[in-house]
Amino acid sequence: MADGKEIGLMILRLLVGLLYTVYCMLEALVLTLIPRRYRRKNIKGNIALVTGGGSGIGRLMCRQLAAKGAIVVTWDVNEAGNLETVRQVVEKGGQCRAYTVDLCNRHAIYSTATRVKEEVGKVDILINNAGVVTGKNLLDCPDESIIRTFDVNILSHFWTTKAFLGDMISRGKGHIVTIASAAGKFPCNRLVDYCSSKYAAVGFDDTLRLELMAEGHTGIKTTVVCPVFITTGMFEGFQSKYFPILKPEYVAEEVVDAMLLNTPVLMLPYTLKINLLLNLILPQKVLLYLSNVLDITHSMDNFVGRRKNQ
Incomplete structure (x- = not known):
């Protein structure tokens, strides 16, 4: 007492x-x-590693980071896509190295991280961007697909962060960006595995930030990004009458800017903060009713996902 x-x-x-x-x-x-241009940090010469850099917003972020003067490293399981990212970055005068990595394989992540340190240098900025989606009801979703969703969308964050955080701590600086999703804050039908993995990604960032503060590593920043769905092809067939589907160029620009401004939490669009407040104060029955009224329960009915040629 x-x-x-x-x-x-x-x-x-x-x-x-x-x-x-x-x-x-x-x-x-x-x-x-204060205008953003006066608050952005300088990352010229920094080594920035982006997982899932072979397509979508990953590729766009690689291009933007290189334009800011960073030395970019892209990780992707798709070798052709990875090499195309390198080509686009180098074509614009940037520096970029590609590594083909299966993020479902913890040992491959660790061994490739060692190669990056030897061949490029110690990573200053880590952007955990890679993601996959199954888009099926729980009972229709194969066990292997659920495991893959968690391997890529959250467990790989642990392995990449463990691989590079020690170097950041020894130098007293660094930045870890977690690309989560609005689905890590709000549930959506036919996305039980995806939403669960993104809820975990939000929790990963929240807890990592707290742990770094508690240990006195104030020079290492973290940013979690929670956008609604993006027109990258990953959610091809997703339909929404009331919620915007974001352009990948806009999302990539906002993510890089959030990192440069040391923004802890980025929600896109910014009006999602209102939804988050309502989610906290409204009764569960009301939230379920609104989900039905806003047609969230049917937004994945025509989902087809990313096609192989995308």
């Missing part, structure tokens, strides 16, 4: 916390008034 002194100290800490909250809110307000 806490004594009077301990209770008094706790009350004092809570008051300090209240003042700190007000300060942080004012700081956030002031920062929104």
